Amino acid sequence: MTVPLKDFSRLCLHTVTTKPWSLDEAVRHYRSAGIKGITVWREALEGRDAAEAGRMIRDHGLSIVSLCRGGFFPALGAKDRARAVEENLRCIDQAAALGAPMIVLVCGAVPGQSLAKSRRQIIDGIAEILPHAAAAGVKLGIEPLHPMYAADRSAVNTISQARVICDTLKSPWLGVVVDVYHVWWDDWLKHELVACGQEQRLFAFHISDWKTPDDILNDRALMGEGCIPLRQIRRWAETAGFDGFIEVEIFSRRHWARDQKTFVKEIKSTYLQYV
Amino acid sequence: MTVPLKDFSRLCLHTVTTKPWSLDEAVRHYRSAGIKGITVWREALEGRDAAEAGRMIRDHGLSIVSLCRGGFFPALGAKDRARAVEENLRCIDQAAALGAPMIVLVCGAVPGQSLAKSRRQIIDGIAEILPHAAAAGVKLGIEPLHPMYAADRSAVNTISQARVICDTLKSPWLGVVVDVYHVWWDDWLKHELVACGQEQRLFAFHISDWKTPDDILNDRALMGEGCIPLRQIRRWAETAGFDGFIEVEIFSRRHWARDQKTFVKEIKSTYLQYV
Numbered sequence: 346m347t348v349p350l351k352d353f354s355r356l357c358l359h360t361v362t363t364k365p366w367s368l369d370e371a372v373r374h375y376r377s378a379g380i381k382g383i384t385v386w387r388e389a390l391e392g393r394d395a396a397e398a399g400r401m402i403r404d405h406g407l408s409i410v411s412l413c414r415g416g417f418f419p420a421l422g423a424k425d426r427a428r429a430v431e432e433n434l435r436c437i438d439q440a441a442a443l444g445a446p447m448i449v450l451v452c453g454a455v456p457g458q459s460l461a462k463s464r465r466q467i468i469d470g471i472a473e474i475l476p477h478a479a480a481a482g483v484k485l486g487i488e489p490l491h492p493m494y495a496a497d498r499s500a501v502n503t504i505s506q507a508r509v510i511c512d513t514l515k516s517p518w519l520g521v522v523v524d525v526y527h528v529w530w531d532d533w534l535k536h537e538l539v540a541c542g543q544e545q546r547l548f549a550f551h552i553s554d555w556k557t558p559d560d561i562l563n564d565r566a567l568m569g570e571g572c573i574p575l576r577q578i579r580r581w582a583e584t585a586g587f588d589g590f591i592e593v594e595i596f597s598r599r600h601w602a603r604d605q606k607t608f609v610k611e612i613k614s615t616y617l618q619y620v
Numbered sequence: 621m622t623v624p625l626k627d628f629s630r631l632c633l634h635t636v637t638t639k640p641w642s643l644d645e646a647v648r649h650y651r652s653a654g655i656k657g658i659t660v661w662r663e664a665l666e667g668r669d670a671a672e673a674g675r676m677i678r679d680h681g682l683s684i685v686s687l688c689r690g691g692f693f694p695a696l697g698a699k700d701r702a703r704a705v706e707e708n709l710r711c712i713d714q715a716a717a718l719g720a721p722m723i724v725l726v727c728g729a730v731p732g733q734s735l736a737k738s739r740r741q742i743i744d745g746i747a748e749i750l751p752h753a754a755a756a757g758v759k760l761g762i763e764p765l766h767p768m769y770a771a772d773r774s775a776v777n778t779i780s781q782a783r784v785i786c787d788t789l790k791s792p793w794l795g796v797v798v799d800v801y802h803v804w805w806d807d808w809l810k811h812e813l814v815a816c817g818q819e820q821r822l823f824a825f826h827i828s829d830w831k832t833p834d835d836i837l838n839d840r841a842l843m844g845e846g847c848i849p850l851r852q853i854r855r856w857a858e859t860a861g862f863d864g865f866i867e868v869e870i871f872s873r874r875h876w877a878r879d880q881k882t883f884v885k886e887i888k889s890t891y892l893q894y895v
Binding site: 459496555 | 731733734768769772777805806831836847849
């Protein structure tokens with residue numbers, strides 16, 4: 346049996362999980378709740394200086410785990426693809442200013458363009474921004490998305506595909522972000538996690554839970570509400586050598602509509618109970 | 621380039637595609653539309669004698685392609701699993717009476733039970749009904765379902781998994797049903813189709829189209845409305861030796877709400893244009 350987590354030293358929240366809160370509110374409440382890590386969504390930084398926001402977060406004793414999110418490389422036209430690369434370069438600068446060691450990449454897809462073509466454009470896009478990321482000391486983590494997003498959000502839908510991109514581009518700055526919501530169904534999950542670990546490519550670990558969603562974007566579940574074997578998957582990740590933050594990333598209209606302090610309390614208790 | 625289909629000799633409709641029609645209406649309208657194949661959903665047989673329905677369908681010049689659907693083997697308790705096996709035996713009898721050469725299996729899943737356990741129960745369930753199917757001359761086709769249904773409708777989510785079940789149970793009466801809606805995103809689709817063909821296991825081919833759905837059950841698209849490369853996938857299936865019916869299976873509240881004769885006309889024109 347996997348030993349349950351005993352404290353919150355590895356717990357990280359994504360700002361989007363408590364979307365009703367501003368960045369300042371999130372940081373203040375996370376700190377009083379004893380949460381140690383924060384992954385900042387770019388939306389939460391809008392209109393403010395990233396370096397100043399980074400200092401404010403660190404002054405509150407929180408570690409910045411990632412900046413969410415870059416990517417969205419594929420597009421029908423070359424101009425739009427160049428614009429996506431530009432946007433990702435800005436995102437890298439923002440991460441460096443913020444003091445975030447990593448950017449999560451949601452790779453993108455274009456309805457009506459073949460998945461094979463989108464995948465090639467994703468590789469090209471990452472290849473273009475990798476030197477800048479390396480120079481800035483910012484890692485890039487490819488997050489495979491659930492196949493239900495293959496048409497329009499990411500043509501990278503399995504850890505295996507993300508590893509193939511890493512194999513192609515070969516850089517210590519490029520790795521994989523595993524979000525259980527996207528990959529829990531995969532027969533090869535254990536194998537892929539272990540392979541990622543051996544390759545030193547398991548950059549981040551995101552959790553939430555799966556109940557067959559009514560709304561495929563904003564209906565994720567709190568740990569224990571769904572059917573993902575969270576503790577087992579955590580064990581596999583740890584077998585693969587992962588000992589980093591465990592990041593709670595829940596998009597949920599249902600939970601956003603609730604009192605966010607109560608929600609954070611439940612995140613903490615279900616984290617100990619199910620993860 | 622793949623040669624477009626030139627006529628409707630391989631076109632089959634699932635009764636559920638034109639759900640507002642009774643079986644009699646469907647058969648009459650399919651015949652006037654020059655459609656040659658029909659896959660009958662069990663709901664359409666409710667309250668009527670299967671043998672008589674089969675005669676009525678054949679008298680109208682239609683070929684019965686499949687009976688939809690058996691399966692749903694996993695359950696928490698042994699009694700419920702035994703009940704599922706019973707129901708599948710009845711389904712086999714019904715297919716034999718109807719004159720349907722095959723049953724499509726949607727294998728089932730139980731929220732809160734591990735996918736591995738559900739997969740074992742699926743193998744056990746199919747093993748129990750296979751002798752009866754063989755004796756009745758009814759083939760069983762395992763249809764992998766999109767991973768978005770993994771929690772509650774099918775723990776078999778890739779063609780690869782379906783083939784593993786076939787390898788385990790080794791019977792000429794057991795094969796795979798490929799529905800593009802469920803597997804179009806799979807990086808291994810071409811490889812898996814070819815392997816299925818070589819193994820003489822590609823029993824059926826279902827089409828529709830994918831637009832990222834608002835409603836994951838009843839929001840499938842008509843051919844050409846979405847992003848599935850239908851003609852390319854048909855070519856792969858034919859390379860794999862498949863020359864059977866091409867079955868249109870569309871669950872769509874949007875299309876069900878329309879005039880069904882107009883809808884069937886559009887099915888025919890998009891079939892020639894996109895498949």
